[in-house]
Amino acid sequence: MIIKKSELNAVLDKLLAGYQVYAPVKEGNYAVFKQIANGGQAYLGYSNSKIPPKGILFPQSEKLYSYSVTAEGARVEEHIDGSKKVVFGIRPCDAKSITLLDFVFNNDKYTDPYYMTRRNNTVLVGLGCNQPAPTCFCTSMQSGPFASEGMDVMLVDIGEGYVAQALTDKGKELLAGLGLPEASADDQKAAEDVKAAAVVSCQVNTEGLKAKLDAGFDDPVWNRIYEKCLGCAACTYLCPTCHCFDIVDDAVDCNGCRVRNWDACMFPLFTLHGSGHNPRPSGKERWRQRVMHKFKYFVDNFNATACVGCGRCIKNCPVNLDIREVLADILGSEARLDK
Ligand code: SF4
Ligand code: SF4
Numbered sequence: 001m002i003i004k005k006s007e008l009n010a011v012l013d014k015l016l017a018g019y020q021v022y023a024p025v026k027e028g029n030y031a032v033f034k035q036i037a038n039g040g041q042a043y044l045g046y047s048n049s050k051i052p053p054k055g056i057l058f059p060q061s062e063k064l065y066s067y068s069v070t071a072e073g074a075r076v077e078e079h080i081d082g083s084k085k086v087v088f089g090i091r092p093c094d095a096k097s098i099t100l101l102d103f104v105f106n107n108d109k110y111t112d113p114y115y116m117t118r119r120n121n122t123v124l125v126g127l128g129c130n131q132p133a134p135t136c137f138c139t140s141m142q143s144g145p146f147a148s149e150g151m152d153v154m155l156v157d158i159g160e161g162y163v164a165q166a167l168t169d170k171g172k173e174l175l176a177g178l179g180l181p182e183a184s185a186d187d188q189k190a191a192e193d194v195k196a197a198a199v200v201s202c203q204v205n206t207e208g209l210k211a212k213l214d215a216g217f218d219d220p221v222w223n224r225i226y227e228k229c230l231g232c233a234a235c236t237y238l239c240p241t242c243h244c245f246d247i248v249d250d251a252v253d254c255n256g257c258r259v260r261n262w263d264a265c266m267f268p269l270f271t272l273h274g275s276g277h278n279p280r281p282s283g284k285e286r287w288r289q290r291v292m293h294k295f296k297y298f299v300d301n302f303n304a305t306a307c308v309g310c311g312r313c314i315k316n317c318p319v320n321l322d323i324r325e326v327l328a329d330i331l332g333s334e335a336r337l338d339k
Contacts (some may be wrong), residue, residue, distance in 0.1 A: 001180040002187050004161040011178055012039030015086050022056050024049050025089040044089050047133045048310060052094050052240035053087055057118045062260045068169045069254035081112060085122040093308040095150035096124045096143045097240035103302040104243050123170045126151035135311030140204040143308050158190040204324045212330055213296040225326050226283035228319045233264035235313035241306045265289045276278045
C-alpha cells in the first residue's frame with residue numbers, strides 16, 4: 001500500500017478516530033514522541049528522537065495503584081492503561097528495543113500487567129532509515145536501517161510517499177481500516193532501491209566480547225573506563241533498552257498511591273543499602289554494571305544484547321564517553337580511547 005505524503009495528515013487523523021496516536025513531534029532542534037491531537041503535528045523528517053519512545057509503554061513515572069484505608073475498610077484501585085495506541089514512525093532500532101523490553105516484562109518468571117496491557121493494545125508503525133546518522137551502529141547489534149523486528153507495519157519513504165507493508169495481524173487490521181491504495185510496481189521498486197542505498201557507516205566489533213566479559217569482572221580496564229563519567233545518567237535515561245526502575249509510596253497516613261519511576265545504574269543511590277553500605281561505591285563499579293548488564297547478563301538471561309546501536313548515549317553524554325570506544329577498549333584496542 002502507499003501513503004502519499006500529501007495525504008499523511010488525513011491518514012493520521014483517521015487513525016485518531018480509533019486510537020491514541022503517538023508520533024515524533026518537532027521541538028526546537030530535535031524530535032520527541034508525543035501523543036498528537038491532529039495529523040499536522042507529526043514530523044517524520046527526523047533522524048532519531050531525542051528521547052526513545054519506550055516511555056509510551058513503560059512511562060518514566062507511573063501510578064500503579066491507589067489505596068485508602070477508612071473505618072469501612074481498605075480500598076485498592078489499580079491503574080491499568082488499556083487504551084488502544086498507535087506509535088507512528090518508530091525507527092527500527094527503537095522497535096527492536098521494545099522486543100527486548102518484552103523479555104524483561106513478560107517472561108517465565110513474571111508478567112508485568114501494566115507494561116503488557118499497553119503492549120498488547122499498541123500497534124507499532126515503523127519507519128525505515130534512509131540516511132542513518134554517523135552515530136548509528138545498528139547493523140553491529142543485530143538490527144539495521146530497514147530491519148522490521150518488533151514492527152507491525154513498516155513504512156519506506158520513497159520521496160512522494162511511504163510504501164506501507166503490514167507485518168503482523170495487528171498491522172494488517174490497521175492498514176485495512178485506512179482504505180489505502182495499493183503500491184504500484186514502480187513504488188515497490190523505489191522502496192527496494194531506497195533500502196539498498198541506506199548505509200550504516202559505523203561498525204562496532206563485538207567478536208569475542210561476551211567471552212571477554214565472562215572472564216573480565218576484575219579486568220583492569222574498569223579502572224579507567226569510567227574516569228571522566230559525571231554520573232548524570234543521561235546515557236541510561238535516553239537508552240531505549242534501559243529499564244531499571246524504583247517503586248515508591250506517595251502517601252499520607254494510609255492513603256496514597258504506589259508509583260514506579262525510572263531509575264539508573266549510573267546513580268550512586270541506585271544500590272545504596274539502608275545500612276549505608278554501597279556495593280557499587282564508585283563510577284568504576286557502575287560503568288562495569290552498565291556494560292555487563294547490556295553485553296553479558298542480558299545475553300545470559302535472554303540470548304540477546306541489550307543495545308540496539310541507536311547512538312543516543314554517544315550523542316548526549318556531556319563528556320563524550322563513547323560506548324563504541326569503551327567496547328573497543330574492553331576488546332583490547334586502547335588506542336581508540338586515547339585519540
Ligand atoms: S551520560 Fe556520560 S557522564 Fe552521564 S552517566 Fe552516562 S557516561 Fe557518565
Ligand atoms: S547503549 Fe547507547 S547505543 Fe546502545 S541502545 Fe542504549 S543508548 Fe542506544
